[in-house]
Amino acid sequence: MSGFFASEVMRAALFPSTLIAIVASGMSVMILAHRLAFLAVGVSHATLAGLGLAVVLALPLLPTAAATAVIVSLMLASMPRHRGLNDDAGTGVLFAGAMALGIVLLSTASKYEVDLFGLLFGNILMASERDQYWLMWGSSIVMISLIWAARPWWSIAFDAKTAAASGLPVHLYRLLLYAMVGLSVVMCVKLAGIVLTTGLLVLPAACAWFWGRGLFGLWLISLLISLTGTWLGLFLSYILDWPSGATVVLTLCAFFGLSWAGSWLNQSIFGGSPQRIFD
């Protein structure tokens, strides 16, 4: 344990990882409530286009990727409803198109020594000061939006039609939600990479779903799981010398397995209702 904290690299990774864990825990509850897990997959892969663009045009990586992810998310929020496509089809089209564009752009920029492994699987240990600065800005925006719009977002997730009939500007709130999903995805890419980002944005709330009830309860459990999973994952990656992002996602997967098993045991053996534990 002391070796972990003595390591300058690991100590430096703790702060950005914690920021990402906090953002991911809050957004994951909304992503599950609005059934946006596939959207998160699509947007995370679409950020490859932003990263490719940043590499080719020598722009800062995270802000360019963030702008791309938000634009793609907003396109997904608007496109399907007006053209008769469902969300899944729209996500599939943009996912494939943006990913292909990213691959083409990155292939033309091989001379810039792009850390493709870091992009695909994350590398929080290499977060620069500039990255940390952007992560702080991004997490502040996401958290303020989350606290400000949580109730309307929750209401829309429950029944969008009734929410609209009560005067709530559902489309505007949906645009904000999609934009925040895009921003969160880019932040998580730094820790888990394009391929594994969805894990950070789905698993904490998926675990919380077994135990929590109500928005606040779910968010608290999700936060607890996200922070514990991230810290434990980083620690394990240090002692086992495994890639940090993948280890964090594996730890969260283990939490999900334990939650599932615990919930099953509680219901089938003790006859309890797991949601009653954390009201």
Next chain:
Amino acid sequence: MSTPSVCLNHINVGHPEQWILNDINLIVEPGHFLGIVGPNGAGKSTLLHAIAGLIEPDTGHIDLFGECLSRFNRRKLLAQTGFLSQKQETPSMLPMRVRDVVALGLATYPAPLWNFSRHETKVKQALALTDTEALAERDYRSLSGGQQQRVRLARALATSPRLLLLDEPAAALDTHAQELLYRLLRRMCDEQGTAIIMVEHDIAAISGYVDSVACLNTRIHHHAMHGETIPEEVWHTMYGDHMHVVAHDSHCIGCHDQHKNAGDA
């Protein structure tokens, strides 16, 4: 004379070749209970959706509480209405207590995410009105369809709306629950002056409770007040010539005169 709760002026929805709603004019005063009947595809739900601001009419305008419903005052006017759709678009998978679902009716504005119980009294009142107090701590997902419908009605009532728009609210309810619901709605009209527009298929079930019935099939073919007869031709126009009208109850709006004539004969 008080300001009407709803005033529809020459509402058209759809295209001239195939109107969904054609030249709808209707006034609903505070405390008035209006039933809307008509066959499938008559535009009943579309009419409710237009009044609830979910769709914009192609022509005509809608006044709510004396103000024209527009994008600028939409939020203010709709905050005073309660809406209950036929069913939820997608079944909710959110793990929520019933009382939290009812509190969602009050969540039309941004507020801190932990502040769900600030309107505890209103939530309790809405639960009491719909006889769902015993379900308050239950998980909404574990309720039956009928129970969920009552909880959703409680959610619509939580804001003490001046206007209630109900799309077949009794569809999932048993006969006893239906009767309780209609009685509750009648009481809300009489005691609180709430205006209610309710879409229903079964005119016989609601005729003892409503003040008037509008017969809708793209346009309003007849608007019958309590104690007035709906001519047989209207039923034939709406449902087709195969429709056979049987008088069963002198209190039923549709059967009033037929029943009297049958008695005279």
